[in-house]
Amino acid sequence: MPHGAQHTPPPLWLQDALQELREENPRELFEATVGYRVIDQNTLQSVKLDSLSASAVLPPGYKAQYLPRIRCFDCQGRLYFAGPEHTVDNFQVHVENRLHRANLQKRTV
Numbered sequence: 749m750p751h752g753a754q755h756t757p758p759p760l761w762l763q764d765a766l767q768e769l770r771e772e773n774p775r776e777l778f779e780a781t782v783g784y785r786v787i788d789q790n791t792l793q794s795v796k797l798d799s800l801s802a803s804a805v806l807p808p809g810y811k812a813q814y815l816p817r818i819r820c821f822d823c824q825g826r827l828y829f830a831g832p833e834h835t836v837d838n839f840q841v842h843v844e845n846r847l848h849r850a851n852l853q854k855r856t857v
């Protein structure tokens with residue numbers, strides 16, 4: 749992972765939205781996180797990070813993207829996309845999902 753990437757904090761709107769969700773669902777365990785990927789702008793494909801040197805500046809034509817994500821601890825730390833836009837509606841759907849509820853049940857029994 750290129751230098752500095754791992755220190756990018758999740759965006760504030762995501763932290764705020766999750767804080768609200770946490771207050772509504774105090775038993776839930778999740779956290780805001782940021783995924784990182786590099787796009788080759790010629791092909792629009794993502795580039796394997798291990799093909800890039802850790803300290804190097806990105807080669808021309810490559811663009812870094814930070815993707816807000818939400819980690820669900822009850823579902824083996826799986827990552828879910830935030831959104832749409834600056835909301836956590838997608839994740840809210842996940843929280844109401846039957847599988848997720850079953851996992852939560854296992855932990856809180």
Ligand SMILES: [Zn+2]
Pocket residue numbers: 820821822823842843848851
């Ligand atoms: Zn879950």
